[in-house]
Amino acid sequence: MSDERIWTAAVLVIGDEILSGRTQDKNIAQIATWLDVQGIRLREVRVVPDIEDEIVDALNAVRARYDYVFTTGGIGPTHDDITVDAVAKALGVGVIVHPEARAILERYYSGRGIELTEARLRMARTPDGAELIPNRMSGAPGIRIGNLFVMAGVPHITAGMLDALTGQLEGGAPLIAHTIGAWSPESEVADLLRQGEKDHPGVVIGSYPFFRDGKVGANFVIRSTSAAAVAACVAMLTAGLEAAGYAVTDGGI
Amino acid sequence: MSDERIWTAAVLVIGDEILSGRTQDKNIAQIATWLDVQGIRLREVRVVPDIEDEIVDALNAVRARYDYVFTTGGIGPTHDDITVDAVAKALGVGVIVHPEARAILERYYSGRGIELTEARLRMARTPDGAELIPNRMSGAPGIRIGNLFVMAGVPHITAGMLDALTGQLEGGAPLIAHTIGAWSPESEVADLLRQGEKDHPGVVIGSYPFFRDGKVGANFVIRSTSAAAVAACVAMLTAGLEAAGYAVTDGGI
Structure with a gap:
């Protein structure tokens, strides 16, 4: 079995809350377990602060080295949610308001009688050229671009996104x-x-x-x-x- | 307060069990919380597999960049415990059987009527020039060399080692x-x-x-x-x- 191609992945956890000890990470274990089933080996994890340059450097280090890279965290509506900008910078592309993401948010909020504010619309921003990863939990989608998968920080939302990706990624023989x-x-x-x-x-x-x-x-x-x-x-x-x-x-x- | 020196740290988790999803890491949060109190900011975490070259590369990347580096895992008696060798290789020093560590293990095991086998003696190996970090829980000490602190993978043992280090590390104003x-x-x-x-x-x-x-x-x-x-x-x-x-x-x- 040793001649088989081994598919590899890294996880990049973006979050001051993990580095401060405030929150105990739960995404690493759940992504690792999910990857096992897809026949993909998690080979490295990095946790970095909510600082754009740190995220960009880490993304560029791991995206060249592994088949797949999953980020968690930093895709909400607030000022400390800078993952989309960092991913776009790492890939050298612009940031757009993704029409499909915008439509998803419009449907989600209007169905609940809630206004789609400027802050909420931030969650429709993606790097140019991205596809969406559906999120049944809270409307705001995850993002797939190249070999990068941008997931939520909240574990049950990431669980839903992983579910949507099940069977979509090429892998090898599961361990x-x-x-x-x-x-x-x-x-x-x-x-x-x-x-x-x-x-x-x-x-x-x-x-x-x-x-x-x-x-x-x-x-x-x-x-x-x-x-x-x-x-x-x-x-x-x-x-x-x-x-x-x-x-x-x-x-x- | 912005002119103050900020002391920084990284954690390197060495463990296939974390990357496979089998074990949910608990050391990151406990070290992060402890560092907060010491006035040291945890700025980066990496999780790497039990592969010597990967550990050496990660150690060299972070030890130059942060004031302190904590490793967890890989210091037990079995074949997959290779942290000491990796640390020695990263620092370019040899591995010795540390006389004080050996004495600690002899006392610990003879007091319990257990033989100090070759495998157990592995836990007295340190990079040349290291000091020990006491471990009241299981005898086998942690290791301090330069700005590296080599801790156990088992969280309650690491907790005891952190306790022994409390107040020993220079830090800045706590956050x-x-x-x-x-x-x-x-x-x-x-x-x-x-x-x-x-x-x-x-x-x-x-x-x-x-x-x-x-x-x-x-x-x-x-x-x-x-x-x-x-x-x-x-x-x-x-x-x-x-x-x-x-x-x-x-x-x-």
């Missing part, structure tokens, strides 16, 4: 993951894990220790694009753990 | 934050927020909309190193919101 767990200190099984990776090329084993109910244990996640390789490695690790006297819980503890 | 909330669509008050920032130099206003109980509202976070500037801006925004017919909740909704 298959199988988790097993044991009440073993991870330091006891370090050699076994190392051997497991060595014996099964293309398989990556993650080791995640925990401390629970006064006892230490660890979950082991075995990943590969080959279901057969995952199964073989799981079997080898399970046998090794049991031989060392540790009961194995399939699916993890 | 003061005051939150107010109103049941106003943020698009209704966009102009007021913009004016608030314009009228109060050095103040940054964040706007965080929410949808709750069938109604839209927003919290506004007003930040500055000057308590007087924060108070003046809060007063202006409160008056503006009330004049527009929105009751203001001090402390946020």
Whole structure:
């Protein structure tokens, strides 16, 4: 499976609220999980402040390096929402009021008897040449231009946008993951894990220790694009753990 | 206050488990909050996979740019724990078994009647020239070398390490934050927020909309190193919101 093309992605979180610790990010995990299913590997995340030059620099660093780049945050109606301008600057294109986005907002607000103010109309601005990503939650759409996907900061809105993109992006074979767990200190099984990776090329084993109910244990996640390789490695690790006297819980503890 | 030196930091999260979506990161928010209190601004976060070259490149990019860099993850006993090697490579120094770290682990494990295996001894490896950051939770220490701080991936262990570092790092004036909330669509008050920032130099206003109980509202976070500037801006925004017919909740909704 190692000759297969691997599709990659980066996430750029735009948000002073994450850097200040005010808000705990939830978009990274949800985009990562979604990408897994699309057969795309999340390879890097950057979190940058609401400063245009920082966003532009980060965008230019990652958009050349990965197949897809997702941004989250900064597409609302207020003064600190500068993502569209930064994306346009990074791509060297202008910013327009997108006719379709404007029509969506007009429908959304007039249906609720709310005026489409200048501030709200900001949410119809896109880089020139962009397509829209539908947002059933709040009217204001996401934006797709080139390999960039501009998503909301609010997690449930981004969830809706991801849903709209499901199956739309070319990817490779999805990574298959199988988790097993044991009440073993991870330091006891370090050699076994190392051997497991060595014996099964293309398989990556993650080791995640925990401390629970006064006892230490660890979950082991075995990943590969080959279901057969995952199964073989799981079997080898399970046998090794049991031989060392540790009961194995399939699916993890 | 704008002439004051601003101390900056970056966080480098080393972890396939975050990029796969398996684990929701909790270290970014806790380090960010802790840095706020130390008078240090978190300016960038990167999440990179457990691949040595990726870690080295990211370390070199951020350590030159910010006053302090915190890494999380990859310092346990297993094969996927490669942070120490990557830090040493980035700094161009060797890796040693740190005598003090070794002594800590010997005490920790012998006190529990557990053997200090080769795998466990991996946790005493540090870049040459490093100091240790105490870890009361699990024995294995964190590492401080130059402006790099190497912390655990497990959040409660990192919390203990941060505690040990409290007051040890030179910082500037802490950023003061005051939150107010109103049941106003943020698009209704966009102009007021913009004016608030314009009228109060050095103040940054964040706007965080929410949808709750069938109604839209927003919290506004007003930040500055000057308590007087924060108070003046809060007063202006409160008056503006009330004049527009929105009751203001001090402390946020």
